[in-house]
Amino acid sequence: MKAGDLLRIALLNLWRRKLRAFLTVLGMVIGTSSIVVMVSLGIGIRQATVESYASYGSLTNISVNSWRWVDNGDGSGTSTEKKLNKKSVEAFKKIPGVKVVMPVITTWGMLKSGKYVSDASIMGIDAALAEEFGIELGEGRYPGYKRGSSNYEIALSQDTLNWFRDPKTGKEARDKDGNPKVTLGSRFQLTFDYNSIYNNQPARVNEGFPTDDEPPQGQLYRVSAVGMTEPNTGDFSWYCLMDIDALKKLAAENKAFVSLDTDNYQSVIVKCENTDVVAQVKAAIDEMGFGTNSLQDMLEQAEKQLQQIQLLLGAIGGVSLLVAAIGIMNTMMMSIYERTREIGIIKVLGCRMHNIAGLFLCEAAYIGLFGGALGILVSYGLSLVINLFIGSSGFKSVIPPYLVLGALAFSVMVALFSGLYPALRAMRLSPLTAIRSE
Amino acid sequence: MEQKPIIDIRDVIKTYRVGSVDVQALRGVDLVIMPGELCCIIGRSGSGKSTLLNMLAGLEPATSGQIIINNQHLERMTESELIVFRQKNVGFIFQSFNLMPYYTALENVAFPLSFRGVPNAQRLKRAKEALRVMGLSDHMRHKPSQMSGGQQQRVGIARALVTDPEIIFADEPTGNLDSNTSDEVMHAICDTMRANGKTLIMVTHDPNMAAFADKVINLLDGRITDIQCNARAKIG
Ligand SMILES: Nc1ncnc2c1ncn2[C@@H]1O[C@H](COP(=O)(O)OP(=O)(O)O)[C@@H](O)[C@H]1O
Ligand SMILES: [Mg+2]
Numbered sequence: 001m002k003a004g005d006l007l008r009i010a011l012l013n014l015w016r017r018k019l020r021a022f023l024t025v026l027g028m029v030i031g032t033s034s035i036v037v038m039v040s041l042g043i044g045i046r047q048a049t050v051e052s053y054a055s056y057g058s059l060t061n062i063s064v065n066s067w068r069w070v071d072n073g074d075g076s077g078t079s080t081e082k083k084l085n086k087k088s089v090e091a092f093k094k095i096p097g098v099k100v101v102m103p104v105i106t107t108w109g110m111l112k113s114g115k116y117v118s119d120a121s122i123m124g125i126d127a128a129l130a131e132e133f134g135i136e137l138g139e140g141r142y143p144g145y146k147r148g149s150s151n152y153e154i155a156l157s158q159d160t161l162n163w164f165r166d167p168k169t170g171k172e173a174r175d176k177d178g179n180p181k182v183t184l185g186s187r188f189q190l191t192f193d194y195n196s197i198y199n200n201q202p203a204r205v206n207e208g209f210p211t212d213d214e215p216p217q218g219q220l221y222r223v224s225a226v227g228m229t230e231p232n233t234g235d236f237s238w239y240c241l242m243d244i245d246a247l248k249k250l251a252a253e254n255k256a257f258v259s260l261d262t263d264n265y266q267s268v269i270v271k272c273e274n275t276d277v278v279a280q281v282k283a284a285i286d287e288m289g290f291g292t293n294s295l296q297d298m299l300e301q302a303e304k305q306l307q308q309i310q311l312l313l314g315a316i317g318g319v320s321l322l323v324a325a326i327g328i329m330n331t332m333m334m335s336i337y338e339r340t341r342e343i344g345i346i347k348v349l350g351c352r353m354h355n356i357a358g359l360f361l362c363e364a365a366y367i368g369l370f371g372g373a374l375g376i377l378v379s380y381g382l383s384l385v386i387n388l389f390i391g392s393s394g395f396k397s398v399i400p401p402y403l404v405l406g407a408l409a410f411s412v413m414v415a416l417f418s419g420l421y422p423a424l425r426a427m428r429l430s431p432l433t434a435i436r437s438e
Numbered sequence: 439m440e441q442k443p444i445i446d447i448r449d450v451i452k453t454y455r456v457g458s459v460d461v462q463a464l465r466g467v468d469l470v471i472m473p474g475e476l477c478c479i480i481g482r483s484g485s486g487k488s489t490l491l492n493m494l495a496g497l498e499p500a501t502s503g504q505i506i507i508n509n510q511h512l513e514r515m516t517e518s519e520l521i522v523f524r525q526k527n528v529g530f531i532f533q534s535f536n537l538m539p540y541y542t543a544l545e546n547v548a549f550p551l552s553f554r555g556v557p558n559a560q561r562l563k564r565a566k567e568a569l570r571v572m573g574l575s576d577h578m579r580h581k582p583s584q585m586s587g588g589q590q591q592r593v594g595i596a597r598a599l600v601t602d603p604e605i606i607f608a609d610e611p612t613g614n615l616d617s618n619t620s621d622e623v624m625h626a627i628c629d630t631m632r633a634n635g636k637t638l639i640m641v642t643h644d645p646n647m648a649a650f651a652d653k654v655i656n657l658l659d660g661r662i663t664d665i666q667c668n669a670r671a672k673i674g
Contacts, residue, residue: 005552345536349550350525353518
């Protein structure tokens, strides 16, 4: 028997019992859509989790620090230190799967613009690598530095820019309309001397050191603001940025105010080629005796918990699909009882055994296919409604293409499976029933 | 010139077990039929006519004995082999027509060809020709419910012939028809079988119908009591 004939006859058989076929398909629609919607919620929640983690920073980054916590296994542990320096950076670069490595130093300083002052966390970066590490700019460019020059550049953070206020009165640097008086175009000076900038100098003098050994006054450096970081984009968005060498030089000149170890790095960020290698790169760095942290790690923990939710959601959807599958089986059995005679006739007329089974399996597959396809359409609608009315940033329904294909294949498989027993029954029916008069 | 028999059965016994009682439907039947013969099995109700016919058509296994049809031993075949055998060798005409009610006459006649993998265009061509032979050219688009009993049975005959089998079996093909239509259908069957040189095995309980046949087999309580040969067979 030709496959085309088989498909056509099976479709005709369904069509002859429209209402029942429709009801069975409806069962399959409900089954498929409930499982798709449930799974889509699982996917949506997972995606939201990944997104929220990704907004804290890049998932391919590993942050390395010099302190390593060694767990003794009984709740206690010891910390061991291993210095992070140029040599360690070179070592990290050699680990397979590592894309780029960026050392990080951070410190604290004060920016002055006119009579207004703001506090700034400053991170030293390598302008060539900054973008790669997800340090995003809202406007302008990354700060650079020509070795030895006294021309300093800075990229400001939104927070720092907003914080400018008069240290005497505490008033914000805004005009009466609320517009900021300090903008990127303003002139800025940077210092690390907290006391003098906030005019606390007298207090120190009054403490009475009767020497001419005046406490040194921190220098004010002219800096030009060349850009602004993009707020809320990850690990680094609250930092003002300066070139790492420039920052090191300033820190060295201000040893009295900042205690920054300029020979070693506080931390090093290692960027991996993709999320799959993060775990193995992390293990390699751990092995060297450094402490490591990665978002990927935390995300994996969170995903483990999510898996249980997904399983539960899937199971809820699965129950309705099971009911639909039983519906298919019931429909097929019914139609075999009704068509006992017809099956006998076509057997006498020379229909092969496997073709009879094939006819019934085809009918089941059609139910699965139509039910699955309609179910997917319904799922899209439901998903839209969920996202419009009860969705939130952490709770949403996402139907990726693979779920559509998977659901379609799954519903056809479930239908075929339900049709298997009825098909075998039909195949084994005796042709004699057709000959015996009713 | 010696011709080989198309049907050759030896000592066929069929026993049905109903509860704890054995019902002997056939108690040792021997029968030889030559190609092109029109045979009629007659006998009282319950004498085993249908049982014998079904066995010859490979629809039912014998309890014991040999059934050789067209040089093949049916008693050694599995069910799928029997279906293939029927596909190639056997056509069937039913008492209650057994047409598919939702198919037209044309589709009904073409139906068995689809099980044999014949392409659709050729199916329709052969079905049209078979219907034309049965004088139903004007009824090809009719559903069974739009045709008389006699017309329906002629569609049934066309369906049995369309696959061009060696042997055609018919179990009381006129049992559901009134006597006028019966005669007409019986003529239709016998004439086309003769014209095509087919072997026909037909069951009937009406002795008048036996007049159409070359060979009349009398069955009583599962045994052949008598075989009459009509003169026509010698000529044909
Ligand atoms: N499937 C069956 N189960 C039990 N007994 C059967 C079955 N088929 C036929 N018989 C019995 O076998 C005998 C012959 O039946 P059958 O061949 O149908 O007779 P006929 O066609 O000549 O009227 C009858 O006694 C009938 O009751
Ligand atoms: Mg009978």
